[in-house]
Amino acid sequence: MTTEEKHITSYSLYARVLIILMVLTAITITAPSLNLTAFTILIALVIASTKAGIVLTYFMHLKIENTLLRIMVIMVLGIYGSVIILTFADYIYR
């Protein structure tokens, strides 16, 4: 049933989101040239995760979607996160 109220997101909000995403991309590209060696990977991953979060929240409408969906997304990311941690724990302490 589609009795839920329609949320029409404005064009200007999307445009602002795009600008933020582009700024973050520019930072990712320039960051490695700063030679922070050990932190390069960390910075790249933090920025990529931030961008992914913005895309999920605004472009994929999680901000206005129902709670069930949000919980499901968080659960899947949690599962994937634990797989990463377990795999690395296994690999490093083998």
Next chain:
Amino acid sequence: MEHTEPDRDDIGAKLGMWVFIFTEILLFGGLFLVYAIMRHRYPEDFHLASRQLNTFIGALNTLVLLVSSMTVAMSISAVQKKDKRMATILLLITLLCAVIFLVNKYFEWGHKISLSLYPGSDLMMQLKHGYILFFSLYFFMTGLHLLHLIIGAIILGVALAKIRLGLINDQHYVLLENGGLYWHLVDLIWIFLFPLLYLIT
């Protein structure tokens, strides 16, 4: 409350799309995990091999995908506002972005292949193990991403045709929403592929 068909379930349709997206996340997630472990094992080779990639083309494709994601999201708003013309223009821009991405990829891969940097080439067989792994992962991950991009473009093409025919309108637009979700997934994957393959040196 407006008239809706009894057998219609837009929320269910969207939920199904998300479940599918979860499986896609785990599919690419597995590949990212392989990448992470191999990178951990062969840091030097991965560092040198990733220098072979063209950061400019990678950045350009990032930009193209981000813009296309925005236009898809906007096209949903346009459909909700009954602005058929705007929705058409926005989706055409998206499809144009997909074509630009494909052309870039053609030149990028073409250049790699002309340098014999592809899995199984004579040159590749003589390189160090980490190099081979990096380029195998590079071609496989970007290739699988490319396949998703082509499928996404086809779905959006269908959505565009349906908008023109009036089959997708301000009451019925779940196909466009789901197509959009798929397109954003393509964008999401690239958001991680780009820094991991092109930038981390």
